[in-house]
Amino acid sequence: MPFSIYAQMAVSGALMGLVYALIAYGFQLTYATSKSINFGQGELVMVSAFFSLTLIDHGLPYWLVVPLGLLFGAALGLVVERAGVRLALEQRSEGWILLTIILGLLFFSFAENVWGRDDRPFPTPIPTDPIHVLGVDVTALELSVAVGVLAVMVLIELFKRETLLGKAFEAVSADRDAGELMGISARRTIMLSYALSGTVAALAGILVAPITTVGPTMASALVLKAFSVAVVAGLESGFGVVIVGMFLGALESLASFTIGSGWREAPGLVLLILALAVRPTGVFGKAAIRKV
Numbered sequence: 001m002p003f004s005i006y007a008q009m010a011v012s013g014a015l016m017g018l019v020y021a022l023i024a025y026g027f028q029l030t031y032a033t034s035k036s037i038n039f040g041q042g043e044l045v046m047v048s049a050f051f052s053l054t055l056i057d058h059g060l061p062y063w064l065v066v067p068l069g070l071l072f073g074a075a076l077g078l079v080v081e082r083a084g085v086r087l088a089l090e091q092r093s094e095g096w097i098l099l100t101i102i103l104g105l106l107f108f109s110f111a112e113n114v115w116g117r118d119d120r121p122f123p124t125p126i127p128t129d130p131i132h133v134l135g136v137d138v139t140a141l142e143l144s145v146a147v148g149v150l151a152v153m154v155l156i157e158l159f160k161r162e163t164l165l166g167k168a169f170e171a172v173s174a175d176r177d178a179g180e181l182m183g184i185s186a187r188r189t190i191m192l193s194y195a196l197s198g199t200v201a202a203l204a205g206i207l208v209a210p211i212t213t214v215g216p217t218m219a220s221a222l223v224l225k226a227f228s229v230a231v232v233a234g235l236e237s238g239f240g241v242v243i244v245g246m247f248l249g250a251l252e253s254l255a256s257f258t259i260g261s262g263w264r265e266a267p268g269l270v271l272l273i274l275a276l277a278v279r280p281t282g283v284f285g286k287a288a289i290r291k292v
Contacts, residue, residue, distance in 0.1 A: 008136045009257045010250040015142045017249020018149040019208045023219075023226030024233065024241040025153055026200040031235045032173040033186070033193040034089055036096045038080050040104020041201055042223030047107050048073040048198075049205030049214045050115045053122055062125050069206050070199045077198020079103075081191050089190070111216045119218070122209035145207045152203055153238060156196060169193065221265075225252075232275040234282020244271075244283065 023045065027037050038044070052069035056062065084099035126144050130137035160166035171179040172189040180186050205219070212218055229248055233240030248267060256264040275282060 004135055006254065006257075009253045011136045011138065012142065013249040013251070013253025014246040015138070015146055015249070016211075016253070017229075017245040017247065018146055018242070019204055019222065019245075020226045020229045020248060021241045021245025022149045022153070022200055022204045022207075023223060024230035024245060025156075025238060026197040026204075027227065027230040028235055028238060028241065029156075029193045029197045029200065030085075030190075033169065033176075034085065034190045036085055036089065037100070038077075038085075038104075038194070038197060039097065039100045040080065040084075040107060041197070041226070042219035043104040043107035043111075044073060044076050044080070044198055044201035045205040045208075045219040045222065046214075046216060047076065047111055047205075048202035049122065049209040049218065050111055052202075052206050053120065053209070053214050054115075056123055066206060070202050073198040073200075073202020073205075074195040075198070076107075077194040077196070077201070078191060080198070081194035085190070085194065086187070108216055115214075115216075117216055119213040119215035122214050124210040126210070141210055145211075148203060148207050150242075152200065153242070156200075157238060165192070228269070228272040232271050232283060234284045237282065237284035240282065240284030 023041060026041055031037055048069055051072050052065050055065045055068060060068070080100060080103055084103045085096045088095035088099060124141065126141045128139050128141050130139055131143075158166075160169050168179070168184045169189055169192060171182065171184055172186050176186050179189070204222070205214075208222065209218070225248065226245075229241050229245045232248075233244040248271060251267040251271075252264050255267050
């Protein structure tokens with residue numbers, strides 16, 4: 001079989017893997033400041049996609065729908081922080097695990113009752129005609145996913161490193177107690193991290209919806225793979241999630257093509273098991289040294 005076919009499958013899978021990386025990046029943003037994760041992140045992806053589709057159905061142009069969808073995602077992230085995370089963190093408990101799952105189920109039920117259970121197409125002005133590049137065919141839609149994912153991650157990293165608010169984010173990430181002693185509000189910083197995580201989830205929904213369609217279960221598989229990417233890469237490495245996400249996407253595509261579609265999910269599970277068994281801190285993570 002020609003090598004070009006394998007190259008085509010690997011490139012297409014790697015571009016899809018960037019969506020896993022983007023959702024995994026949302027996990028990293030909240031973990032950095034609060035050591036908590038929103039286990040309802042997939043529902044934020046789905047509800048934001050439905051909201052954006054509703055705006056399109058009401059006649060709003062695509063260029064306006066995208067920023068409004070991102071703002072909606074940020075608002076959902078703040079809801080999760082206030083309703084499911086804040087009190088648990090203040091009480092130093094792990095209750096946020098169950099609360100974020102419950103909020104995710106509520107968002108899922110809300111979507112089913114408002115928009116229905118059927119999958120719906122997501123219109124986009126981005127053309128889907130293939131472009132021949134270096135021996136493989138890619139579409140402008142697939143390239144838009146890559147550009148969108150990398151652009152938002154670069155912007156957030158620049159924000160964290162070049163602005164005072166971003167430096168507060170990094171300070172709380174490094175040492176929450178020391179940051180508070182320096183006058184930094186840990187609560188507001190955690191709120192910011194959840195708002196950014198919601199924004200990232202909304203962008204993932206808008207980018208992937210034209211490819212997968214919009215439905216209540218559209219993100220159920222995506223978020224599991226994204227969590228695998230976050231754990232394998234390490235919950236503190238933005239660069240790592242991009243590499244691992246692309247690798248997982250390419251591996252899934254090749255496994256589905258060569259072995260069968262029934263084995264498509266196997267690579268992510270194998271990677272997660274190996275990462276937890278061999279390097280629990282992640283491939284790009286750093287072991288934390290604690291004084292006792």
